[in-house]
Amino acid sequence: MAIQPDLSFAPRVAELSHQPVQRCYxxxxxxxxxxxxxxxxxxxxxxxxxxxxxxxxxxxxxxAIWLCIGCETCGTRCPNEIHAGAxxxxxxxxxxxxxxxxxxxxxxxxxxxxxDSIRTWGxxxxxxxxxxxxxxxxxxxxxxxxxxxxxxxxxxxPWPKRIKGMAQVKGLFEVTGERQTG
Amino acid sequence: MKRVGVFVCHCGTNIAxxxxxxxxxxxxxxxxxxxxxxxxxxxxxxPGQRLIRDHIRQDRLDxxxxxxxxxxxxxxxxxxxxxxxxxxPYQVEIANxxxxxxxVHQAHREAATAKAIETIRTIVxxxxxxxxxxxxxxxxxxxxxxxxxxxxxxxxxxxxxxxGYPVVLVEKSDHLGGRMAELSGLYLNLEDGAAHLxxxxxxxxRHPNIQLLLNAQVTGVGGYVGNFTVQVxxxxxxxxxxxxxxxxxIVVATGYDLYRQERLGEYGGGRYPDVIDGLQMEAMLRPDGxxxxxxxxxxxxxxxxxxxxxxxxGSRDPELHMPYCSKVCCMYVAKQAILYRQQVPDGQxxxxxxxxxxxxxxxxxxxxxxxEEHSVLYIRGKASKVFQENGRVTVWGVDTLTGLPVEVQxxxxxxxxxTVARADAVELAQRLRISTxxxxxxxxxxPKLRPVETNTAGIFLAGAAxxxxxxxxxxxxxxxAASKVLxxxxxxxxxAEPTIATVDVDLCSGCGLCVPACPYNAREMHxxxxxxxxxxxxxxxxxACMMVCPNKATRVRNLSTGQVLRMMEAYLERL
Numbered sequence: 065m066a067i068q069p070d071l072s073f074a075p076r077v078a079e080l081s082h083q084p085v086q087r088c089y090x091x092x093x094x095x096x097x098x099x100x101x102x103x104x105x106x107x108x109x110x111x112x113x114x115x116x117x118x119x120x121x122x123x124x125x126x127x128a129i130w131l132c133i134g135c136e137t138c139g140t141r142c143p144n145e146i147h148a149g150a151x152x153x154x155x156x157x158x159x160x161x162x163x164x165x166x167x168x169x170x171x172x173x174x175x176x177x178x179x180d181s182i183r184t185w186g187x188x189x190x191x192x193x194x195x196x197x198x199x200x201x202x203x204x205x206x207x208x209x210x211x212x213x214x215x216x217x218x219x220x221x222p223w224p225k226r227i228k229g230m231a232q233v234k235g236l237f238e239v240t241g242e243r244q245t246g
Numbered sequence: 247m248k249r250v251g252v253f254v255c256h257c258g259t260n261i262a263x264x265x266x267x268x269x270x271x272x273x274x275x276x277x278x279x280x281x282x283x284x285x286x287x288x289x290x291x292x293p294g295q296r297l298i299r300d301h302i303r304q305d306r307l308d309x310x311x312x313x314x315x316x317x318x319x320x321x322x323x324x325x326x327x328x329x330x331x332x333x334x335p336y337q338v339e340i341a342n343x344x345x346x347x348x349x350v351h352q353a354h355r356e357a358a359t360a361k362a363i364e365t366i367r368t369i370v371x372x373x374x375x376x377x378x379x380x381x382x383x384x385x386x387x388x389x390x391x392x393x394x395x396x397x398x399x400x401x402x403x404x405x406x407x408x409x410g411y412p413v414v415l416v417e418k419s420d421h422l423g424g425r426m427a428e429l430s431g432l433y434l435n436l437e438d439g440a441a442h443l444x445x446x447x448x449x450x451x452r453h454p455n456i457q458l459l460l461n462a463q464v465t466g467v468g469g470y471v472g473n474f475t476v477q478v479x480x481x482x483x484x485x486x487x488x489x490x491x492x493x494x495x496i497v498v499a500t501g502y503d504l505y506r507q508e509r510l511g512e513y514g515g516g517r518y519p520d521v522i523d524g525l526q527m528e529a530m531l532r533p534d535g536x537x538x539x540x541x542x543x544x545x546x547x548x549x550x551x552x553x554x555x556x557x558x559x560g561s562r563d564p565e566l567h568m569p570y571c572s573k574v575c576c577m578y579v580a581k582q583a584i585l586y587r588q589q590v591p592d593g594q595x596x597x598x599x600x601x602x603x604x605x606x607x608x609x610x611x612x613x614x615x616x617x618e619e620h621s622v623l624y625i626r627g628k629a630s631k632v633f634q635e636n637g638r639v640t641v642w643g644v645d646t647l648t649g650l651p652v653e654v655q656x657x658x659x660x661x662x663x664x665t666v667a668r669a670d671a672v673e674l675a676q677r678l679r680i681s682t683x684x685x686x687x688x689x690x691x692x693p694k695l696r697p698v699e700t701n702t703a704g705i706f707l708a709g710a711a712x713x714x715x716x717x718x719x720x721x722x723x724x725x726x727a728a729s730k731v732l733x734x735x736x737x738x739x740x741x742a743e744p745t746i747a748t749v750d751v752d753l754c755s756g757c758g759l760c761v762p763a764c765p766y767n768a769r770e771m772h773x774x775x776x777x778x779x780x781x782x783x784x785x786x787x788x789x790a791c792m793m794v795c796p797n798k799a800t801r802v803r804n805l806s807t808g809q810v811l812r813m814m815e816a817y818l819e820r821l
Contacts, residue, residue, distance in 0.1 A: 067652055068653055113647045113648050
């Protein structure tokens with residue numbers, strides 16, 4: 065089935081991500097250096113191209129946008145100063161806002177757990193974050209050995225500590241939170 | 247007997263690596279007429295030339311033979327060397343022992359050395375009978391003809407006229423401006439081309455040195471560089487008015503056509519009203535055009551909300567259409583897409599392309615701006631099919647970057663059709679005795695080093711008549727052509743080689759065989775005297791007339807039948 069380009073999508077992604085997505089001329093340097101690209105069904109360059117072509121559904125449902133680890137290799141190497149990672153973040157926001165079934169559920173849950181920990185304590189508390197992630201992903205026993213090792217070495221504190229500036233953190237969530245969607 | 251000096255060049259190892267130059271010297275010294283013979287590493291170098299000069303004086307030489315590379319390389323060099331030592335330049339001859347000996351017989355040193363000796367000996371025999379000649383001076387008409395009143399022709403005409411020489415500017419249509427007058431805003435700054443053009447047209451019309459002939463065509467060209475005779479025929483109120491001009495140099499600036507859309511069946515060219523070509527789009531964008539500058543669908547006059555451009559329509563397709571890249575389309579498509587997006591902000595602009603070729607100052611940035619600032623979607627892949635259905639034009643293609651097939655529902659499709667040679671270019675080329683390439687564009691004399699000259703002396707090229715070019719390139723070439731004209735006109739007279747055919751009128755029986763034998767139209771019967779004459783400016787000294795002359799009345803100076811026979815004898819002596 066032939067796709068029908070939708071030219072209104074790219075400017076929206078550009079605005080949300082603050083990235084000049086229409087500037088990409090497909091040199092593929094982003095994808096050549098991307099450590100996650102071998103696991104993605106669309107490489108970072110293809111993601112940018114699909115943005116240019118306005119293939120919103122395909123992108124928001126893809127697992128590729130959830131596999132990005134945010135290492136910034138793509139953005140560092142891009143000759144057109146496009147940070148594909150930021151574009152991918154924007155696509156994730158759109159996917160969440162529109163309630164599209166998430167392409168990689170566990171990745172989403174990890175992010176959620178991380179953010180919830182920040183929201184609650186003002187900083188990361190590994191134990192409660194991991195408990196939340198393990199419960200929501202229903203993957204209770206993998207990584208158990210490593211968890212015990214970390215506990216023994218004092219890397220995981222049993223009791224969370226709330227930071228002083230909770231008001232500011234709350235403010236950050238208000239500014240950046242669910243307000244920004246597609 | 248002339249006192250002859252022989253100078254054998256090693257050309258580094260080019261000659262000496264194969265030919266035993268010492269043996270050559272030893273052998274030729276045995277001939278009584280050779281009063282001096284020497285070899286040297288590079289005879290064309292300053293010390294090499296000094297060696298020749300010194301020995302012309304010291305040994306009172308009457309003739310010099312330089313055994314070296316082809317005369318095409320350094321004949322002029324060594325003739326000048328001889329002249330500077332008081333020798334008539336036509337007493338200097340080249341014996342080619344490089345291209346015709348050492349280079350082609352590298353595996354046979356012995357034979358190559360023998361051949362070098364024979365070659366020099368034959369030239370020694372020839373030079374004995376060389377006449378001392380003076381160059382021929384020919385009249386030079388300092389008036390230029392420019393064919394074509396587009397931006398190329400106008401620029402060339404203005405440059406020549408500004409330098410103070412009269413120019414005849416012949417334009418086929420009833421107005422100046424050519425294709426540029428059909429264009430709207432120009433890249434890169436989208437400024438109105440009409441204003442610039444109007445200034446040029448005004449300058450041409452007002453110039454006291456330019457004689458402008460509109461509705462006119464060149465119907466005949468005779469003569470040669472510096473002395474062309476040109477017939478022009480002008481339409482005046484339905485009547486043809488003939489003109490004849492004496493012309494010294496000609497600039498051909500006849501421009502281009504677009505490839506016919508009808509030949510692009512798969513794109514529906516000429517079949518669907520809403521499929522148009524680049525110039526039709528330009529016409530719509532022009533404030534003085536049929537739509538007063540508004541982009542409207544030809545079928546129903548509505549504003550198109552989705553416009554598709556198809557690049558390389560008929561270009562880069564050696565199998566079916568034109569093999570070359572038309573060069574200007576990438577840029578004008580970007581420009582049209584930007585102008586469309588400015589005029590219809592809620593409209594979508596899509597471009598199908600194979601490669602973007604944006605080579606020029608600021609060109610790449612311009613195309614990038616179309617994509618980035620004006621949201622023009624570029625799809626890398628040639629459109630495969632265009633068809634009209636339910637009032638819309640559907641374009642099929644593939645986005646080769648993702649491998650996904652693409653379908654665009656368009657209101658208007660613009661085919662960036664190939665830029666081709668004018669339909670009558672070949673006919674004009676024949677009239678001018680210049681050549682065209684396989685696609686009908688006029689041939690330049692050398693693709694790199696003589697890009698504005700043709701192979702016919704005194705005829706120059708400007709603009710897209712030679713190959714697709716945009717305005718800046720066209721203007722640059724036009725000024726280049728004008729400067730060629732001016733360097734010709736800056737001479738007092740035309741100087742030509744005297745080593746050409748001459749007729750002994752006492753021997754000529756007037757049979758006329760030489761006239762058709764001449765490939766350069768240089769031979770003609772005298773109108774009433776009953777013998778044949780030579781046009782000195784046209785004759786190239788090839789000797790074809792000498793071969794057919796039954797009375798031996800025709801002879802090429804310094805290559806007479808007698809000289810050729812002496813050379814043969816010298817060669818056969820050894821056998």
